[in-house]
Amino acid sequence: MTLQAAAPSTNYGTTASGSSFYAAMRILPRAQRDAMFQIYSFCRQVDDIADSDGPRPERLKALQQWRDDIDALYRANPPPRLRDYVASVKKFGLQREDFLAIIDGMEMDVPQEIRAPDIATLDLYCDRVASAVGRLSVRVFGLPTDDGILLAHHLGRALQLTNILRDIDEDAGLGRLYLPREELEKNGITSTDPLRVAGEPALPKVCAALIERARAHFIEADRVMARHPRGVVRAPRIMSKYYQAILQLLIGRGFAAPRAPVRVNKVVRLAIVLRYAFI
Numbered sequence: 001m002t003l004q005a006a007a008p009s010t011n012y013g014t015t016a017s018g019s020s021f022y023a024a025m026r027i028l029p030r031a032q033r034d035a036m037f038q039i040y041s042f043c044r045q046v047d048d049i050a051d052s053d054g055p056r057p058e059r060l061k062a063l064q065q066w067r068d069d070i071d072a073l074y075r076a077n078p079p080p081r082l083r084d085y086v087a088s089v090k091k092f093g094l095q096r097e098d099f100l101a102i103i104d105g106m107e108m109d110v111p112q113e114i115r116a117p118d119i120a121t122l123d124l125y126c127d128r129v130a131s132a133v134g135r136l137s138v139r140v141f142g143l144p145t146d147d148g149i150l151l152a153h154h155l156g157r158a159l160q161l162t163n164i165l166r167d168i169d170e171d172a173g174l175g176r177l178y179l180p181r182e183e184l185e186k187n188g189i190t191s192t193d194p195l196r197v198a199g200e201p202a203l204p205k206v207c208a209a210l211i212e213r214a215r216a217h218f219i220e221a222d223r224v225m226a227r228h229p230r231g232v233v234r235a236p237r238i239m240s241k242y243y244q245a246i247l248q249l250l251i252g253r254g255f256a257a258p259r260a261p262v263r264v265n266k267v268v269r270l271a272i273v274l275r276y277a278f279i
Contacts (some may be wrong), residue, residue: 096256
């Protein structure tokens with residue numbers, strides 16, 4: 001479950017084209033755009049491993065191979081699938097630890113499906129699968145280190161919590177439940193069975209707490225971006241506004257079962273791109 005371009009809560013989709021990610025990244029200069037699509041490709045490939053229905057030991061082995069390949073990249077001996085990354089790593093100072101954190105996050109779903117993690121574990125998951133992607137991205141965008149890390153922290157969590165809220169039913173179908181245990185128990189939900197929880201009458205109260213968390217992270221991310229020139233934060237602003245639009249659609253729809261999927265329509269997507277990319 002990672003930053004979307006992404007769905008089901010983690011998945012990077014079959015292609016970047018047509019996604020919110022693609023719309024945000026295509027406005028970047030060539031070197032930045034290439035680096036961002038390399039980051040996207042890496043995330044998609046490790047996410048596909050985690051989300052596959054292959055035997056768990058084989059998936060763990062494949063993720064370990066990615067760790068070995070990242071290590072080789074940073075030892076100046078990249079495997080063929082990472083040779084194109086060398087220039088981006090050098091130009092933008094991409095950190096090995098962030099690539100490895102993403103793999104660690106994907107791996108959290110592999111030994112067994114995540115079900116009702118405690119809040120600390122959920123936050124760690126969000127940091128690995130979303131904020132680590134952000135930490136790579138803000139280096140490409142050119143933000144100063146401190147504010148870049150702060151933006152990655154808040155925007156990554158905001159996007160990931162929105163993904164979780166959007167994909168409750170899809171994740172339940174995969175045997176996963178990312179809603180935090182503390183909020184479930186506070187609202188009288190003791191089951192951790194994803195399909196059962198998805199039908200609980202008290203589920204909207206659980207989701208309300210996550211909505212507030214996501215909103216708070218969006219507010220802090222917007223504060224960071226407001227301190228920087230528009231040109232530097234165009235791409236993260238587009239992602240932020242797109243996901244805030246998703247969150248508003250979810251709030252308007254509500255979380256009582258049955259839940260219809262939500263989607264930001266093309267007119268709204270275009271308006272976001274025009275406003276924050278070119279105006």
